[in-house]
Amino acid sequence: MSIPATVPLKPAPWKDPSARPYVQLERLTKKFGDFTAVDDISLKIYQGEIFCLLGASGCGKTTLLRMLGGFETPTSGKILIDGEDMAGVPPYQRPVNMMFQSYAIFPHMNVEQNVAFGLKQDGVSKAQIKERVATMLDLVKMGDFARRKPHQLSGGQRQRVALARSLVKRPKLLLLDEPLGALDKKLREHTQFELISLQEKLGVTFVVVTHDQEEAMTLASRIGVMNHGEIVQTGTPSEIYEFPSTKFVADFIGSVNMFEGKLVEDEPNYVRIQSDELGSTIFVNHGISSPPQAVVWAAIRPEKIFMSIARPEGTDNIVQGAVQDIAYLGDLSIFLVKLPTGKVVRVTRPNTSRHSEEITWDQQVYLNWDSTSPVVVTR
Amino acid sequence: MNERRSLFILCCLGFGFAFLYIPILSMVVFSFNASKLVTVWDSAHSPTLKWYAALLDNDEILDAAWISLKVAVINATGASILGMLAGFSLSRFSKFRGRFALNAMTTAPLVMPEVITGLSLLLTFVAMEQLIGWPAGRGLTTITIAHITFSMAFVTVVIQSRLATFDSALEEAAMDLGAHPMKVFFVITLPIIFPAILSGWLLAFTMSWDDLVISSFASGPGSSTLPMVVFSKVRLGVSPEINVLATITIAVVTLMMISVALWMARAARLDKARQ
Amino acid sequence: MAKRSLLKRLGISGGTFVVAVPYIWLLLFFAVPFIIVLKISFSDIDLAIPPYKPLIESAGNHLIAIKLNFNNYFFLFTDSLYFSAFLNSIKVAFISTVLCLLVGYPMAYGIARSAPATRNILLLLVVLPFWTSLLLRVYAWIGLLKANGVINNVLQWMGLIDEPLPMLYTQFAMYIGIVYSYLPFMILPLYSNLEKMNWQLLEAAQDLGCRPWQSFYKITLPLSRNGILAGSMLVFIPAVGEFVIPALLGGPNALMIGRILWDEFFSNRAWPVASAVAILLLIVLVPFMMWYQSVQARESAGDGR
Secondary structure: OOHHHHHHHOOOHHHOOOOOOOEEEEEEEEEEOOEEEEEEEEEEEOOOOEEEEEOOOOOOHHHHHHHHHOOOOOOEEEEEEOOEEOOOOOHHHOOEEEEOOOOOOOOOOOHHHHHHHHHHHOOOOHHHHHHHHHHHHHHOOOHHHOOOOHHHOOHHHHHHHHHHHHHOOOOOEEEEEOOOOOOOHHHHHHHHHHHHHHHHHHOOEEEEEEOOHHHHHHHOOEEEEEEOOEEEEEEOHHHHHHOOOOHHHHHHOOOOEEEEEEEEEEOOOOEEEEEOOOOEEEEEOOOOOOOOOOEEEEEEOHHHOEEEOOOOOOOOOEEEEEEEEEEEOOOEEEEEEEOOOOOEEEEEEEOOOOOOOOOOOOOEEEEEOOOOOOEEEOO | OOOOOOHHHHHHHHHHHHHHHHHHHHHHHHOOOOOOOOOOOOOOOOOOOHHHHHHHHOHHHHHHHHHHHHHHHHHHHHHHHHHHHHHHHHHHOOOOOOHHHHHHHHHHHHHOOHHHHHHHHHHHHHHHHHHHOOOOOOOHHHHHHHHHHHHHHHHHHHHHHHHHOOOHHHHHHHHHOOOOHHHHHHHHHHHHHHHHHHHHHHHHHHHHHHOOHHHHHHOOOOOOOHHHHHHHHHOOOOOHHHHHHHHHHHHHHHHHHHHHHHHHHHHHHHHHHHO | OOOOOHHHHOOOOOHHHHHHHHHHHHHHHHHHHHHHHHHHHOOOEOOOOOOEOOOEEEOOOOOEEEOOOOHHHHHHHHOHHHHHHHHHHHHHHHHHHHHHHHHHHHHHHHHHOOOHHHHHHHHHHHHHHHHOOHHHHHHHHHHHHOOOOHHHHHHHHOOOOOOOOOOOOOHHHHHHHHHHHHHHHHHHHHHHHHHOOOOHHHHHHHHOOOOHHHHHHHHHHHHOHHHHHHHHHHHHHHHHOOOHHHHHOOOOOOOOHHHHHHHHHHHOOOHHHHHHHHHHHHHHHHHHHHHHHHHHHHHHOOOOO
């Protein structure tokens, strides 16, 4: 597509205060009895986005999606889609379509009838239905399977039919509930990219629910990380990964080494954290807004920790430990290094070449990291 | 991978099925026996169709069969509708006042001895007649009401167990695509659970067609169903005409089962051919 | 999450209607009748149509007299015929249930462990007799069991016996008839329970040192408990009140309570006595019915498997 070339010229819509949100949630809450599934969520989603709601099962992400689709009524709060309040609008009148986790392909209809179903409900003329269904089936590469019954389709084919069926009505917003959850790993990766290119082609706004962080990272323009019914952080995949705002997000996305410590030096342009867990201090080259002596956590990604047999130069951010375990994963290796304090640090190292220094079990190694690498979180 | 049956289990299966089918086969065989003694094979004149001809001349049995057929069809339809409503109530509404009672009232008839159901219904009909004048006397109406009452429980169970495995996302998807709830029911739900409804209907039909005890309580003069006539004949001993009736029943049931099986196989084949 | 109808959630309620229709029907023709039976069991026999006296009579001066008559129950407890009939019915039903279990369990197990294609055919063969008339199937046993019936003829022809064995109109015939008629009711719940069984559990047990018979006894049997209970209830409860089979196959002294109730009602026209028998029978059976219902609820809740 030619669009990507022009994108950098415009600021992202979520950074542009004048941009009009396409979907707006205002203090949305949903309770089932005593259980609060969605807790006071406010959120803006912009046109053309792929917004991923990421969280563990039971975090309320599916409930949120079902409220957008009209299958659950909010306990309180508002949903606006394209400026229109959705309160009291039943699912069959919303300008929204949903792709269900189970795909929910009607078993008594063939592929063509399934895709045509929504258009029939709108009273579209027969000729037009035929044309639009054929175009859509070609788009998802299912043109040859129009007459098949659902039980004759593979998982990947069902996924395409479900996608075609929910897109053929040209919804303003497409809701996808674990869209690739039922596919095996290889197919899932392949389909992720297809989904993105299809979305770019059609310009439909996607809201995707997933528990798979890799899927969210690949698909999303922005991710909303959910926990216990709340959105704990919203941001682009790299923002979420590089600058997690809480311990939970840092831990949930990717793997991380978390060191608890106390703020001992708090200057505008640097801080120093005394960590008993690490048995050393951590130097961070930017200021943070926290009272001195406050308990904070420094989160350091395993790939941002360097490992060497010889002591590296400098004084900051260096600890010594013994290699406890090594896992060889092909493209990279994972090392678990035990510090004298007992804390085990996870370090990854790409297997770019045969390393000059072969590191083996029980070897004493030095670990160090850039002063830009740690992310300091206060909760 | 499940093909792990010991010799012992195979023997049990063989013995069990022999036990189930030898009596049935004996009736079929002896329906062609010329002797009036029924179980003594008259090899000189058998096989013969003379008892089949005799059955077709037996107005008592034919009239009773006609009554039974009418009752069974109305019952099956009524029981299917009521059973479907009850099945929907129980599987779709998790909470409503009196759910426990409804559940109990649909489970109890499954095991309730027929004499109790029959007696209580008859006494109710009598009390109702005294109170509101309806139903006047006992006859087809009372038999049908009685049959619907006990057979709807079986339909309820069939529908309920079908709905338990029904993916409610199918209904939501249809609604999401713009279909009104009523339309969703008729275009999506009903066609998908249709086989369950059909088997519920057939079950209710069979139960009604077969019922002796409850019919005896609920019937009045001139409304003897087929089982009632058969019972009074059988009490007097074996009769060759009953063997014929049994053979015809078995033939009809077997044909129906085979045709359903073939129909399903054909549908599967057509699906394959379309690819 | 609560599984509620979308219709209801959206407030487009046809739900009330859906619940109300079968509810009212069952209330009117299933629940209320028991109250009427209870009422009539307390009234006096009368030579009238219907043959009982009303409970509530006007006693003049705007007074209403309610005459509760315990005579019917008193009669049932003093005449040993009824007591022994009750005991006998429960005994026959219990033994029949055990026999059904002994025949049905291996069959259900065998079917559940067959290849899927064979499984459906076998299941069809179990269900098929059920679709043909019960009355006719019981009748078939008369032809097999009677003095010049098939079994006696075959045994005599083989020279095993000289005189025909008296089999029809005995307890033996009655057991055969009940087991035969109720066998599908035992096999089907057992099968549907065993079908869900994870057979790897057996392999795991054997891997851990169980012999096949031990693993059956320690794994399969306890896990199929709900199927056994459900099947047994489906046989036991109706068998206690069974009428047709004892009437056709049992001897004249086969005292079954269902038969007594029938005779009191149709032959003696003693409706109040018959009602009292029905109420006592219900009191005996209701605990079993409630047990059955709780087993069903547990089974459909998945039992954590």
